[in-house]
Amino acid sequence: MSSKMKVIQSIEEMVALTKSDLWSGTIGFVPTMGALHRGHISLAEYARKECDIVVMSIYLNPTQFGPNEDLDNYPKTLKADLDKAEKAGVDYVFTPTSKMMYPDGFKSWVNVEGITDILCGAKRPNHFRGVTTIVSKLMNIVSPDLMYMGEKDYQQIAVLNTMISDLNFRTVIRPCPIIRESDNLAMSSRNAYLNEDERIRARVLYQSLQKARTLYKQGTADPEILRKSMQELIQLHAGKIDYIEFVDRNTLDKKETADDNTRVIIAVFIGSTRLIDNMDLV
Numbered sequence: 001m002s003s004k005m006k007v008i009q010s011i012e013e014m015v016a017l018t019k020s021d022l023w024s025g026t027i028g029f030v031p032t033m034g035a036l037h038r039g040h041i042s043l044a045e046y047a048r049k050e051c052d053i054v055v056m057s058i059y060l061n062p063t064q065f066g067p068n069e070d071l072d073n074y075p076k077t078l079k080a081d082l083d084k085a086e087k088a089g090v091d092y093v094f095t096p097t098s099k100m101m102y103p104d105g106f107k108s109w110v111n112v113e114g115i116t117d118i119l120c121g122a123k124r125p126n127h128f129r130g131v132t133t134i135v136s137k138l139m140n141i142v143s144p145d146l147m148y149m150g151e152k153d154y155q156q157i158a159v160l161n162t163m164i165s166d167l168n169f170r171t172v173i174r175p176c177p178i179i180r181e182s183d184n185l186a187m188s189s190r191n192a193y194l195n196e197d198e199r200i201r202a203r204v205l206y207q208s209l210q211k212a213r214t215l216y217k218q219g220t221a222d223p224e225i226l227r228k229s230m231q232e233l234i235q236l237h238a239g240k241i242d243y244i245e246f247v248d249r250n251t252l253d254k255k256e257t258a259d260d261n262t263r264v265i266i267a268v269f270i271g272s273t274r275l276i277d278n279m280d281l282v
């Protein structure tokens with residue numbers, strides 16, 4: 001599609017579009033919570049290359065935030081987001097309100113078991129229940145063929161793939177590579193919370209992942225030894241470790257011994273900001 005990007009505010013209008021003649025060909029979908037950065041833009045660009053119609057949603061989903069998390073402070077930059085989306089070639093931006101997504105009397109939740117109890121799920125109760133519920137709703141409203149998601153949220157992709165398979169959604173997730181700043185900090189809306197000193201210290205996330213990879217390539221396969229070397233480096237930069245886990249890149253099962261299918265996934269507080277990152281060991 002070409003013409004000017006359209007902003008759709010109501011669920012009814014969005015659903016009507018999916019049923020109209022305008023809506024033919026492959027539909028690519030980029031779900032976001034706004035505060036768009038180059039990571040999001042890269043997802044839209046992948047979608048643009050592969051799909052006939054590109055839809056982005058911008059909706060700050062309250063149900064995936066815990067009571068002590070940063071929902072109120074989450075950056076809200078709608079006007080700039082719309083400009084960026086248009087430049088990236090998005091055709092439609094869906095911007096529902098919470099009243100529409102969670103009207104009075106809302107009672108239905110989508111919950112994936114097991115894989116949501118580990119890693120971020122163990123630290124953020126109900127986070128993934130909020131994600132799976134809102135993404136189910138968005139997929140039902142937008143009817144995408146392909147959904148573009150960044151691998152920075154590696155567990156989110158694994159959880160959603162489980163849900164898609166278990167509940168027979170027809171959408172296929174396209175996992176897209178992590179986009180990094182020039183000093184390799186993974187792009188995230190949360191980076192905006194870091195002060196100057198924290199921003200420099202945040203480089204240690206990537207550095208620690210690289211360190212594990214280097215040690216693995218040199219022959220160290222014991223996750224305890226790899227974890228310890230990462231811990232030392234992160235603590236040197238005053239990072240507070242939430243978790244460091246070595247998991248199977250497909251199932252997210254913990255690894256007793258690292259191998260070429262191992263992905264290391266970390267969450268680290270730099271100051272009060274919780275950052276996540278991950279990397280294959282090969």
Ligand code: PAF
Pocket residue numbers: 031032033059061064131134135153156
């Ligand atoms: O990854 C995100 O930004 C969110 O978790 C998502 C998928 C848009 C659901 O609110």
